[in-house]
Amino acid sequence: METQTLKQFVSALEEENLDDLRAASSKSFKDKALRLDESAEDLKRLRIPTEDLKVVEVEDESETSKLVNVKIGDATKTIVYRMVKEEGSRKWVVDDIIQKKRHDGNLKVAKKVTEQMDLYLSVREFMQKWSRKNREEIEAQMTVEFAGVMHELPNDYFDHLYEKVGDVESALERFRPEATLNEDTAVVRISRKKGRLDIGMKLVDDRWLVRDMAVESSRDTEYISSMIKSADALRSVAIFLKGYSAADKTTIKEVSEPNFYKNAIMPGELAAVSLPAAESLNNDSRMTIRGDRIDVNIPFNGEIASLTLKSIDRPEGQWKQHGYHVTDVSLIRSGATGENRKLSALLTSKARVDIFHEALVKRDLKTLTYSSSYDFNTRVWKNVDEEILAQLPIDLPKQGKFEIEDIVFNGSVTQVYTLFDEIPITYILREHSGELRIDDVQFPMAGKPNSVKTLLEVVIPAYQFAQTASKSSPTEEIASPKSLKDVQKLGQHYNQIISRMSNVCSFDFNYFVWKETDVVPEPFFNCSEHLETAITSVQPLNANGTEQMIQFGDEHWGAQVKVIQQQGSFRVDDVKLVAGKDVGYDLKIAARDQLNEKGRSLRSIYPLLHLQEGEAMAIETQLAKDFDNQNIEGGNVISSEKGGVVEEYQFSENTPSMNQAPAGNPFKEFAPAQPQSNPIQQVAGWDDFNHQSEKQPASSGIQNSLHEEDVFPDYVPPNKSTSPTTDAGNTRTADSTAAEFPEEFPPLETYPGN
Known part of the structure; x- marks a missing residue:
């Protein structure tokens, strides 16, 4: 049978x-x-x-x-x-x-004809319904996710994708499917005259359904690597453009990347910039899929509106959640210029410049930080405090008429040309991931770089040096220590000064001075007076600008500060104080000479000469322990041969200070050699320099604040080596994302004073 x-x-x-x-x-x-x-x-x-x-x-x-x-x-x-x-x-x-x-060449696999035929016939059924362009029938052959996304597309957007697939009737006439079949998924390739069609299938409840499609055409404009991704992205585009036309920011927010919405859409006046209507998608529109990003270009009023979308993670099967968010929008002008204007720049550049300009004139550090790019912040604003900010050589009047004359867009960079009290100022704005920030300010400055970012990056280390030097002299309370506690406080004070100076100074300066001592040499105590004068010039010393000379004041009073670039930032390498014409004084050499002459540690400069020999030994032991706990290096206080009673010792009011030799010293043979004159006087020109009576230029505002136990209570060292030994370089660029900056940039409308 x-x-x-x-x-x-x-x-x-x-x-x-x-x-x-x-x-x-x-x-x-x-x-x-x-x-x-x-x-x-x-x-x-x-x-x-x-x-x-x-x-x-x-x-x-x-x-x-x-x-x-x-x-x-x-x-x-x-x-x-x-x-x-x-x-x-x-x-x-x-x-x-x-x-x-x-x-795969060797393995024999049993294949059932019913499974293969069911797959082929399901593909044929889908293609037949696709050729009839009946959306309901087409969606009935798709998985729930694919059908759901396609169903929400406006008709114009569905037609756009439909045309990209092209002719399928000829493929049905010569139906030659090639299938790669797995357990519950398959890919069926259909050859056509103008390229092939790949159809992804999924077995759901014993029925093969279409889960995706890919179109390969001889024309690049008709290439689609994933139909479901394209449909998902176009769904977001349609919602975005519809919401934009209606100025409905709530709708736009649903399909916008959070940073793009916060920094471009939310603060922007949407009516000021036109975008295509949601129905503007046509056959001339282009779509390109690059990994997790999709670019959609729509011709519009002689321009091209380019929308960039990025896929987002969503739970499997949750197709109602938008799989793509708009991260950027640009308007590209046709023709030779091809000007690329970012929507974020078009909507917010004027407001950004207004806010930054006001903050720059008023020296508002918080707003300057919020408004600046990561590169501007890293190289400038992160390295200043309110005291230094007030002194920076930003030569702009406090008041004046401010006008925006022109805006030039070039992709992620926008140049805003302004006029402030007859001074032409160019603001450079840089956009990254929808965040538009001020990256530089440029205007003519006599004797200095025209770039504010370049200028301030060079001069800030000099101001940090001056600020630290102004606080280096110890208070009267601890300058002549009368107790062990006073000596400890003095050591802590010097340790703070040296630590910050090490961050500000070059390798050579550290090697010459700060790594060799735990006391601050006297030449630093009053040098800040010369650095209070205004900066008159900043000039490069080499071709690549890694060495710069900063001139404070003039030939009669001021200073010349040489800074060099090391480890990606500028550091003070040399300071020459000026107190008269042809009268100069090298601070680094003077400091080194004093260290060589007077000693390099607290215990060598403040010997306990008034103690009996045994008392000195006991105090020496206690000092050594305390100084070691403070990480302060020092030598022997005094040599002793006989014991004594330490409890009876009281520090004398006549304990010698740094500038005073002890009177009536009973242990003269143990006292350090005292020079006949101040060692600083041995440097040529010091007497003229120290007693200079010429009139000093007006101060730029450095004031010695009251000394506290912590000289820099709010100081946080920058990300630099305390004792640099290698030049690692800085890999940060102007394109670094603002998200890497530790401050969270608030929306434009929440800026202080806005």
Whole structure:
């Protein structure tokens, strides 16, 4: 009986007789493999052998099903027909065909004809419905996620994607599918005259549904690497443009990247800049998928509106959540200029410049920090406090008429040309991920760089040096220590000064001075007076600008400060104080000479000469412990040979200070050698320098604040090596993302004073 059925089935297969095939097949086989009129044609393409078949074995699975092994001619391979008894009759019909084929060269895999035919016919059904352009029928052949995204597309957007797929009828006429089939997923490739069509399928509840499509065309403009991604992105584009046309920021926020919305859309006046209407998508529009980003270009009023979208993570199956957010919008002018204008710059550049200009004139550090790019902050504003900010050589009047004359857009960089009290000022704004920040300010400055960022980066270390030097002299309370506690306080004071000086000074300066001592040399105590004068010039000393000379004051009073770039930032390398024409004094050399002459540690400069020998030894031991705890290096206080009673010791009012030798010293043989004159006087020109009576220029505002135990209570050292030994360089650039800056930039409308 089964042999007769097989012969009928094979004969019908050879003749592509669909009715006879159905007559010899089970209901399951007919539903999965023979449900379409083209099924016989598609079944024959599976190349099932039909000649010289011989039944070699019959294996009963049950009373109603059996496996029939059929040998093909003289070949050794066999085909297995699964046959079942038709319900209500004694007739046996074909329920499936199992072929063993090689996979990946060697592995033999059993493939069921019903699975292959069900897949091919599902693809054919989808293509037939696609060719009829019936959205409801098309979506019925898709997975829930694919259908849901496509369903929410406006008709114009659906038509745009539909046209990209192009002609499918010709592909149906010569249907030659090539499938890669896995357990519950498959990719079917359809060849066409103008490129191929890849259709991704997924088995859902025993039914093959389309989960994605890819279109490869001979024309790049019709290439789509993922239909579901394209549809998801276009859905967001439609919502964004519709919301923009209605000035509905709530709707725009749903499909916008948070930073882009906060920095461009939320503070912007949307009516000031026109974008295409949501219905403007047409055949000339272009879409490009690059990894997790999609660019959509829409022609509009002689320009191209370019929207950049980025995919976001969302739970699987949650297709109602928008899978793409708008991260940037640009208007690109057609023609030779091709000017690229960022929407964030168009909407907020004027407001950003107004806020920054006011903050610059008023020296508002908080607003300057909020308004500046990461690079501007890193190189300038992070390194100043209110005291230094007030002294910076920003030569702008406090009041005046401020006008914006022109704005030039060039991609992520925007130049705003302004006029302030007849001074032409150019503001450079840089955009990154929707965040527009001031990156530099440029205007003419006599004897100095025109770039505010370049100028301030060079001079700030000199102001930090001056600020630290102004606080370096110890207070009267601890300058002449009368107790162990006073000595400890003095050591702490010097340690703070030296620590900050080490951050500000160059490798050479540190090597020459600060790494060699735990006391501050006297030449630093009054040098800040020369650095209070205004900066008159800043000039490069080499071609690449890594060495600069800063001139404070004039030839009669002031200072020349040399700064060099090390580890990505400028450091003070040398300071020459000026107290008259041709009268100069090298601070670094003077400090080194004094250290060589007077000593390099607290215990060598403040010996306990009034103690009896045993008392000195006990105090020496206690001092050593305390100074070690303070990480302050020092030598022996005094040499002693005999013991004594330390409890009876009281510090004398006549304990010597740094500038006074002890009177009546009973241990003269142990006292450090005292020079006949101040060692600083041995430097040529010091007397003239120290007693200079010429009139000093007006001070720029450095004032010695009251000394506290902590000289710099609010000081946080910059990210620099305290004792630099290598030049690592700075890898930060102007393009560094603002998110890397530790301050969180608030929206424009929340800026102080706005």
